[in-house]
Amino acid sequence: MATPTIDRFLDGIARLMREKDGAQIQDFLRYEPPWPPIYEQMVAELRQTYAASEQNDLERKCSKALPAHEDGDGGGSFTSFISFIAKYFAFIRDVDVSQLLQTHDKLKALLGQASIALSASTGPIILPTVISLSRTLSKLAIGLDKHPDLVDDLTSREATIGAEEAGERVTLAEGSANLIREAFKKCASERSGNSSGLDNSGKPEGRRIGIYLMANVCLKLFFHCRKLRSAEQIFALIYQQSPPLSLYPAAQRTTFLYYLGRYHFANNHFYRAQLALQEAYFQCHRQATKQRRLILIYLIASNIILGRFPKPQIYQRPEAQGLREKFEPICRALAKGDIASFRKLTNIDKPSTAWFLHWRILLQITNRCEVILWRSLARRTFLLSGNRGDASKRAAPTLNLEDVFILATFLERRALGIGVERSDDAISRKVNRGEHTNSIFIYPPTPADTPPAHADGDSEEPHGYIDPDLLDFVDPAGPDLPTSEVVESMIASLVEQDLLHGFISHGQKRFAITGSKNASPLAVGFPNVWATLKAKMDDEVPGWVKEGQKRSGGTVMHLSGARPIGA
Secondary structure (H helix, E strand, O other): OOOHHHHHHHHHHHHHHHHOOHHHHHHHOOOOOOOOHHHHHHHHHHHHHOOHHHHHHHHHHHHHHOOOEOOOOOOOEOHHHHHHHHHHHHHHHHOOOOOHHHHHHHHHHHHHHHHHHHOOOOHHHHHHHHHHHHHHHHHHHHHHHOOHHHHHHHHHHOOOOOOOOOOOOOOHHHHHHHHHHHHHHHHHOOOOOOOOOEOOOOOEOHHHHHHHHHHHHHHHHHHHOOOHHHHHHHHHHHHHHOOOHHHOOHHHHHHHHHHHHHHHHHOOOHHHHHHHHHHHHHHOOOOOHHHHHHHHHHHHHHHHHOOOOOOHHHHHOHHHOOHHHHHHHHHHHHHHOOHHHHHHHOOOOOHHHHHHHHOOOHHHHHHHOHHHHHHHHHHHHHHHHOEOOEHHHOEOOEEEHHHHHHHHHHHHHHHHOOOOOOOHHHHHHHHHOOOOOOOOOOOOOOOOOOOOOOOOOOOOEOOEOOOHHHOOOOOOOOOOOOOHHHHHHHHHHHHHOOOOOEEEEOOOOEEEEOOOOOOOHHHHHOOOHHHHHHHHOOOOOOOOOOOOOOOOOOOOOOHHHOOOOOO
């Protein structure tokens, strides 16, 4: 039976192959209905003439119509590309977009064949098609992953990739990301051309053109399924083999730096995170409000942890609408050393923290801002009751640690809502409402004459379960409040981190400020947090390739192994 539409399509592909016009080939290949009329006609011809049982005949037809080798002596083979075109015909012939799981499987198979062609001499020609296919597969995989009821059958039969012995289940989104990552590796490991990966005009050439496009698709999937270790492999390979990021378009730079910043944020490298996110924010187009807002959320969070609070002008920008109400109360509590307010603002059980949990920044702010909180508390205590010293008598300004202890205890009790006097009844009410941080381990006092629930004494505790291994460590009477030893260790830690300038007299329980003879004790004893941390850091961000940067070939970069700020 005659197939004029298929013949015209193959003639057009053959011409573009000889012209090495990969962008036009990508435009020729449609994956998502509704099909244009000419594609509907081509699908009808495929179903009538080349049914699934006649796939071999279809491949032979493609082999006859398409060139087998590049023009010229020693030209590369087009065999894998021809197999891809035959696979594409089979895809549009058999796909039923109402069956999302089957569509996902067929797209993965099609991308797998395209990835094979990418590693051959046809790589630069098929690269735009691989990128387009990867984006389509990524969009479908994320959509399906958000509806677990649609993927139950698939996940039960999905093979584990690289983790068979461990029995680890690979999700649908992660499986798609792993396939796309293989295509990314082929782009990053390009060996043609000169060693710099640039052409005569100083631009990336060959498959290297797709390094950041493919990386960004992979990173989107890995962050969606929370596989940071897999994302680390992307950054490490780029750091070793990619041309400088500045040679790529702004959209690719911005997206990559956003994910790089989020990766370092998740690994507690907040200074590196803010460097990457700051650059991403600068390079993001002003009209891309949604993207700028995503970057700004993590940028503000990183800077707060580093002691660098946003200026009011930031909140007036279109992309920052509503962020003042989220971040400003936390900044105010940190600046004042207000433990009570900070505890309430970061209480995971409060509805107000749901937004921070959604963006996965709550735990970092809660834990890492503790350093700033105690530094501000010490400074506030010094303002209230500190001894300013006497230069004429060579007496250094001092801070009584007992005063810090009293103020910290007062604020911790206020955070628990139990007042200045300790009250077992108040603690019990707090625990019963589930408002105490460790309420799962703390129970209201049980009267001594309360009989056991069962005579054998083997029943559960009347107020809940306590792990037998923890019985000796759990105090049912109430929460642990700061002790003088805890306060002393906190001040010593701040001194060690250069956030306080001076020394501790352990015998007198005092912190003495040194070097304030000709300067303000506040300025000397309580140095600026941001300036102190910044002075200890360098501007190198693993994963971000800059022009003129020296890299050691073959080194494996474990990006999560470095010491985080504040640790």
